[in-house]
Every structure is written in structure tokens, then in C-alpha cells.
Amino acid sequence: MHKNYDANFATEPPADLPTSAKVRTLRKTWRDAEAKLSDYQRENSRYAQRKTLNALDQYVTHVPAMQDAEQELREKELAAVEAGKPLPDKDAILAPVKAKVDEYARTVPALRKLVDKAQREWSDALKAEAVSTGLKVAAKAAEAREEWQRLYEAALAAREDLERQGALFSWVATAGSVETLPLEGASAGNQAEAWELSEDGRLTTEAAIQLGFEGIALVDGLVVMPEPVVDGQAEAEAEFWRTYKPKIYLAGRPGADGNSVGSFDNWAY
Template identity: 50%
Template sequence: MANYIADNIPADLPLSPKVKALRKASEDAADKLSTYKAENAEYRTRDVSQVGELKARYSTPALVSAEKELKEQEIQAVAAGKPLPDRDKVLGPVRVKMGECDRTVSALESLVRQAHKAFSEAVNEDLVPMGLKAAKAAQKCLDAWKVAESAAIAARADLERNGALFTWCATSGQVDTLPLDGASADNRAEYWNLAEDGRLTTESAIELGFQGLSVLDGLVVIPAPVIDEAALEEVKYWANRKPQIHNAKDSGYENSHWEF
């Protein structure tokens, strides 16, 4: 349970200074282990067996290199009629380093486990105070959201009220609400948008339902009808499309063809 919690901490969790310090210690221990393994990879024994081999084979790069060097020295020695080199003198330092590396990695792995355990336990111990702190923050956010929601509702009401005044003016008093008031899709007041000269844009007028209404000049920008290019292309495609007819010959499919 502890490891699961420590490995899945949300980024915004309000950790205490103590827990943050323990997390840093855990991360530092893991980094130290990773760095040591990388720097001493040649002294680490690894499984080099291939797929299908019945018995695992292990190899250590530094030892392989040392044995190769020993072999070269032995060849040179016999060629010169000299005594063979001391095997332990060549391979001994490498084996000592290998043992030292194994012990160090084992100690670092223990350090990582201990640091991670301490961090996990500290997280568990702080779940209640962290939860209460998060609950308080959530309440504060809710209060702010309610204020913002109330402001948004009031602003929407002002938008609709002023939009209705505009509509009354634009229609010479014929319509006193936004054109789509009462529609199933609402009055779409959020599509209100003005051009640089202060007039309602053509696109907004269409979205707001002003089409079909007699509107005074000078209040809405209507340089040209708004055209849906994609819709026109689709209509053009289907208007010019010819169905494909497959004519099968009595002799079978070999001589069949498509007519367009």
C-alpha cells in the first residue's frame, strides 16, 4: 500500500516540508544507484545467453578484456621464451573491482529501498492533514466559482437585455427581444459580435436569427450573403456525380467493365 501511494502521488498534492525532503532523499538515492551502475557497467556481470540456449551464460566486459590482455601477454611470453605472466596479477585487480562493484550496488539498492520506504510511510502519515488542506482549498475554489457564476449570470442577463434593446431599435419597435428568444436552442446571445465600426457583423446577425426581419440600415454589416463554401462544394459534387454501373458479360468477370 505504501509503495503504491508513493509511486502515484499527484503533482499538486500539498506535501509537507518533511515529506518533500524525504522524497528528495529517495530520488537522490535512486539517482546515485543509476549513476554508479552506468559508470561501472564494465564491471557488472550480465546474462549474454541467446534465445534458445538451454543454459544461461554470463559475462563481465572488464573481465573479458582482461582475459584477452592476459592471452596476448602469454603469446608474447612464449614467443620470447619468457615465463608466463602472473595470471592473478592481471586478472586479480579486475575481480577485486567486480566484487567491490557488486557490494556497492547491493548497498545502494538497500539505501534506495530504505529511502523509498521512509518516504512512503511519511506520505501515509500525512494523508489526513493533506486531505484536510485539499478540502479547504476546494471549498475556497467553490466559493470563488459561485461568485464567478453569479457574475456570469448577471452579465448574461445584461447581454440579453441590451441585445433586446438593439433588436427593438433595429426593427423599429417590431421585436422587443432577441430574435431567437424562446427557441429550443436558446437565443444564442453568446454569438454577439461587432465590427470595427460598431455595427453587428453579418455572421452574428445570422446566428442570432435576424434573417427574415426588416432591419434598419446602419446597424448590421451586410456586404454580401454569407456563403458556406463547403456546403456548396458538396452540392456541386452530388449534382455532377454519375452512378457507376457494372456490366457483367456472359463469359464471366474477365470481360466485364465499368461504365460511368
């Protein structure tokens, strides 16, 4: 038996989930609250506390905006004493920044609570509709299953027709020698899906090879026969050797010194 559980939806729902207008509105409220929190943190990040390692490898907390304000105060204090003037008002420089830091420290938790509240309200509303929503999806799945069954059976019937027509072609193309597709019964199947015709209606060479017609005597005019491959270099070489006549060296007349020396002006072809 399955176990019942207390649903608590906390993740982004599928875009095509068929929920009610109420649930969709609450979801938008939740996402808007998250965006508001993110925007506030990004725009006021200078007022957030940060932890960093100091020179002694110790974690210390600081607020960038306060560091900048304190640096500004020190510079103004130095300028004042150098000019012999009264020190600047410390609170005038630090108080506005400290107020923003305090505001940030209070606002972020409040915005997080708003996000949690909006998410909980959305989750509760979705939970309340879980059964009705689930039944809607179940009905849609049943419709899809029926459509799949219809298309599957249609595909099987179309495949049978393809194989039957291909077998008729085989019988004609082989003058009755082959009554099925050539690869019928092979472990890889009869490859009927490779059937493809050229523009003039004949079976293409590639399709004939994939279907298993290669090496089978076929009625001329039903399959596109590939053009013979011409190797120009090989033909030229064959022609050279066909007409080749070797050069024959003839011995020359005796030379002036009485030696018989080959004469380079006497060659036979």
C-alpha cells in the same frame, strides 16, 4: 462505510501537495538515493552480469569487463610465448577487474536497500501527516468551490444581461417586429455569445448571421452590410453577349461556270 487502510505511499507525489518541510526533506533524500543508484549502475555497467543467448540458444551469463580482461590476458600470453618470454602475471590482469565485479555485486544491492529505506521513511512521514495534509487540501477545495460558485453566478448574470441587451437591439433593429434575439427558443440556443461589433459600433455581418438576423428586415445603419461580390468574368461574358452581332453569309453572284457560289468577301454584320 469506508474502509481504513494502512497507507504506503510509493509513487511520486503531486508537485503542489502541501507537505511539511520534514516530508519534503525526506522525499529529496529518497530521490537522491534513487539517483545515486542509477548513476552507479550507469557508470559501472561493464562490471554487471549479463545474460545472452549463445549459438545453441542457451542463456549464458558473462561480465563485459571480465571478457575484456581475459581477452587482454590471452593476447599477452600469445605475445609472450612468441617472444620466448615468461607468461604475464594472470592475477595482475584479472584480479583488479574481478575486484570491481565483486564490488559491483555488493554495492548495487546495498544502494537498493538505501533507496528502499529512504522511500519507507518518506512514506511513513507522509502517512503521519496524511490527515493534516488531507484537511488542508479539503479546505483549499472548499475555497475553490466557493470561488467557482461566485464566478458561475456572475457568468449567469452576465449572460442574462447580454441576452437582455441583445433583445433591446433586436426590437430597435426590427422597428419593434422582434422583441427577443431571433433564435430565442431554438434548440441550439439564442447564440448570444456570437455578439460582435465592428470598429464603428455596428453589428458585424458574421455576428448577425450567427444570431439569426439573416433574412429579417433591419433598420439601415445598425448592421454592417457586406460588399456585393463582383464576378468579373461573368460580367465580361454578359457584356459580350449583350453586344454580340452574328455574322450573316450572303450568296455571291453567279460564277464563271454559271453556278451560284457563295462569295467569302460578302459578309454582313
